[in-house]
Amino acid sequence: MEQKITIEPVTRVEGHGKVTIHIDDEGNISQSRLHIVEFRGFERFIQGRPYWEAPVLVQRLCGICPVSHHLAAAKALDVIVGAGTGDGLTPTGEKMRRLMHYGQTLQSHVLHFFHLVSPDLLFGIDADPVIRNIIGVAKKHPDLAVQGVMMRKFGQEIIKATAGKKIHGTGAIPGGINKHLTIEERDSFLNGPDPLNIDKMISWSQDAVNFLKGYQKENKEFIDNFAAFPSNHLSLVRKDGALDLYHGVIRAVDSEGNKILHDVESQDYLKYIGEEVKNWSYMKFPYMLEFGKNKGWYRVGPLARLNTCDFIPTPLAQKEFEEFKAYTNGKPNNMSMHYHWARLIEVLHSAEMMKELLNDPDLLEGELVTKGTKQDEGIGMLEAPRGTLFHHYKINEHDQVVMANLIVSTTNNNEPMNVAVNHAAKQFMTAQRKITEGMMNAVEVAIRAYDPCLSCATHALGRMPLEVVMVDGQNNVIDRKRK
Amino acid sequence: MSEKIKFTIDGKECFADKGKNIVEAAKANGIYIPTLCHLEGIEAAGSCRICNVKINGKFMTACTTEVADGIIVENNTPEIQELRKIIVETLFVSGNHYCAVCEKSGNCDLQALAYRYKMLVPRFPFEFEKKEVDAYSSKLYLDRNRCILCKRCVRSIKTKDGKSIFAIKGRGYKAMINIDYELANKMTEEEARKAMDTCPVGCIIRKEIGYITPIGQRKYDKKPIGSEIEEPVTK
Numbered sequence: 001m002e003q004k005i006t007i008e009p010v011t012r013v014e015g016h017g018k019v020t021i022h023i024d025d026e027g028n029i030s031q032s033r034l035h036i037v038e039f040r041g042f043e044r045f046i047q048g049r050p051y052w053e054a055p056v057l058v059q060r061l062c063g064i065c066p067v068s069h070h071l072a073a074a075k076a077l078d079v080i081v082g083a084g085t086g087d088g089l090t091p092t093g094e095k096m097r098r099l100m101h102y103g104q105t106l107q108s109h110v111l112h113f114f115h116l117v118s119p120d121l122l123f124g125i126d127a128d129p130v131i132r133n134i135i136g137v138a139k140k141h142p143d144l145a146v147q148g149v150m151m152r153k154f155g156q157e158i159i160k161a162t163a164g165k166k167i168h169g170t171g172a173i174p175g176g177i178n179k180h181l182t183i184e185e186r187d188s189f190l191n192g193p194d195p196l197n198i199d200k201m202i203s204w205s206q207d208a209v210n211f212l213k214g215y216q217k218e219n220k221e222f223i224d225n226f227a228a229f230p231s232n233h234l235s236l237v238r239k240d241g242a243l244d245l246y247h248g249v250i251r252a253v254d255s256e257g258n259k260i261l262h263d264v265e266s267q268d269y270l271k272y273i274g275e276e277v278k279n280w281s282y283m284k285f286p287y288m289l290e291f292g293k294n295k296g297w298y299r300v301g302p303l304a305r306l307n308t309c310d311f312i313p314t315p316l317a318q319k320e321f322e323e324f325k326a327y328t329n330g331k332p333n334n335m336s337m338h339y340h341w342a343r344l345i346e347v348l349h350s351a352e353m354m355k356e357l358l359n360d361p362d363l364l365e366g367e368l369v370t371k372g373t374k375q376d377e378g379i380g381m382l383e384a385p386r387g388t389l390f391h392h393y394k395i396n397e398h399d400q401v402v403m404a405n406l407i408v409s410t411t412n413n414n415e416p417m418n419v420a421v422n423h424a425a426k427q428f429m430t431a432q433r434k435i436t437e438g439m440m441n442a443v444e445v446a447i448r449a450y451d452p453c454l455s456c457a458t459h460a461l462g463r464m465p466l467e468v469v470m471v472d473g474q475n476n477v478i479d480r481k482r483k
Numbered sequence: 484m485s486e487k488i489k490f491t492i493d494g495k496e497c498f499a500d501k502g503k504n505i506v507e508a509a510k511a512n513g514i515y516i517p518t519l520c521h522l523e524g525i526e527a528a529g530s531c532r533i534c535n536v537k538i539n540g541k542f543m544t545a546c547t548t549e550v551a552d553g554i555i556v557e558n559n560t561p562e563i564q565e566l567r568k569i570i571v572e573t574l575f576v577s578g579n580h581y582c583a584v585c586e587k588s589g590n591c592d593l594q595a596l597a598y599r600y601k602m603l604v605p606r607f608p609f610e611f612e613k614k615e616v617d618a619y620s621s622k623l624y625l626d627r628n629r630c631i632l633c634k635r636c637v638r639s640i641k642t643k644d645g646k647s648i649f650a651i652k653g654r655g656y657k658a659m660i661n662i663d664y665e666l667a668n669k670m671t672e673e674e675a676r677k678a679m680d681t682c683p684v685g686c687i688i689r690k691e692i693g694y695i696t697p698i699g700q701r702k703y704d705k706k707p708i709g710s711e712i713e714e715p716v717t718k
Binding site for chain 2: 048049050052053055056057060081163164165168169170171173174178179398399400
């Protein structure tokens with residue numbers, strides 16, 4: 001008698017998804033899938049709209065990291081308005097956007113780690129779900145909870161100062177930005193009352209990295225082996241190989257660290273990346289064309305970025321990066337749970353970058369926008385908190401969008417998340433007579449490591465709605481349990 | 484010296500020059516009567532009905548009614564406020580107004596009135612009617628999803644020799660705003676900007692120049708609609 005286990009919705013991730021796991025008569029996992037059950041449709045309904053509306057409209061597909069879509073769309077439109085392919089903006093335009101992006105990366109990573117992941121780490125993945133949530137964290141570890149809230153607030157305030165609003169702003173426009181930073185804003189970020197100043201953010205970021213490293217030492221077996229599997233890794237890197245979250249060339253390495261995509265221009269992504277559609281998910285499965293659907297899939301996000309880049313261009317994060325790389329003897333890190341480590345190093349890097357930018361006078365004055373000869377097509381890429389993000393638009397002679405293609409970060413991680421689910425299910429559920437809530441949460445922990453954004457920014461707090469369905473060989477339901 | 488006329492609005496004694504309509508007369512006395520189709524300096528149309536007031540107990544549009552000696556005007560009563568809210572809601576459900584992404588957001592009179600009358604969710608069902616956009620002129624983008632058929636543009640945006648650049652085509656529910664491409668393409672940047680500013684909603688949009696005013700600096704980010712006329716209210 002085969003069992004089918006359904007985890008729906010997957011909790012403490014952004015958006016809605018569900019997992020189905022089939023267990024055969026011998027207790028082996030016969031099939032596991034992460035289904036993305038949302039449908040958004042932005043690529044279709046942006047058609048016919050004026051192109052300059054895209055950065056404001058398309059960002060509405062998410063409430064957690066809309067800045068990523070705002071900026072990726074703006075970058076694509078930079079190409080269309082003739083402002084170059086990433087190197088043509090005015091210093092003010094580029095630096096204001098970068099500040100916005102680092103503010104966002106910080107707040108998004110912090111939200112993920114402190115609000116969504118820390119309950120698993122602090123209480124254990126099989127702890128009572130009544131306490132295994134952010135409310136439980138706030139009660140038992142109030143200092144940590146406050147730190148998470150205040151760091152997120154700082155990032156959100158940066159976004160507000162650069163985009164006009166904390167969520168869904170309008171700052172980035174084709175060819176640049178629509179505002180400067182005021183002196184008052186700058187000073188408040190640099191020297192604001194504790195804890196809302198950049199030095200405190202850097203200090204807290206270091207604390208967070210150290211917390212994770214401490215946890216890792218104590219739970220090495222779990223952190224290093226849970227849902228660990230070899231894969232390719234893909235991200236943008238700066239032309240000199242540095243970690244760059246805002247702009248760069250596309251690089252991919254295999255699980256051994258060999259370069260398999262050699263720093264190609266983002267405008268050429270279609271030559272290298274394809275997307276496969278499967279009939280059980282609304283989310284596509286991207287892969288590198290050269291290596292095919294079965295071998296060409298790749299990871300993106302913090303882990304992939306630290307695997308592809310050669311160095312981090314800020315001193316404190318670079319120091320952590322060296323330790324991170326040394327852990328795997330310079331080889332790519334293929335451990336899913338190490339996403340958290342990489343993510344927190346990026347938090348530190350983002351804080352350092354913000355400090356550097358806040359001290360830059362270009363933010364306070366200078367030309368905001370630049371334009372050149374108009375093009376009818378543009379591609380914008382950046383490293384969103386969750387990974388590489390592609391925006392591709394074509395316009396007609398009347399300035400209307402006629403084609404839009406978005407490959408969002410979580411889409412890039414589709415296959416890796418499915419593989420991670422399979423690993424977790426096999427590790428925790430194989431030959432088990434009874435499936436417990438803790439086992440099912442283990443599957444979610446694997447997904448959560450990738451910080452998937454399933455694009456609606458709704459969260460379920462506390463008890464996880466969960467359904468276990470037992471089916472026979474013909475897929476007939478013979479028992480169903482809910483909790 | 485022009486002749487002053489004495490009248491009341493909501494019991495307040497007011498004075499105005501003869502010949503003024505009630506919207507203008509109220510304004511001169513620090514009282515705001517909302518308008519959408521009306522624009523100072525052009526002939527009133529009375530089509531949007533948002534300026535409805537009661538004059539001596541009878542509903543009339545303030546923009547088309549000349550002030551008269553001794554009239555009693557009711558403006559800020561619960562009944563009239565509710566009526567205006569209904570009109571705003573009707574306009575929202577009959578168009579496709581997505582303030583969240585509209586570049587006129589923060590500068591839009593309709594949106595500002597929705598805030599003024601505390602519209603949360605319209606009580607009427609949305610029509611979601613498919614409306615065509617017109618992107619064919621070189622300087623202006625016409626988004627009919629947002630048009631409220633106020634005809635401000637028809638009445639005020641003209642060429643130097645008096646030709647209308649905008650016109651309404653069709654009648655009743657088929658009525659829609661149209662633009663003369665040939666005339667529109669000859670507009671100067673200044674004239675195109677004026678056309679966009681004249682539109683009380685986000686129907687007439689200048690091409691390629693969107694969202695240049697940061698959030699926080701837009702017209703109604705600073706002060707709610709009507710506050711520039713009304714006497715300061717202490718909290």
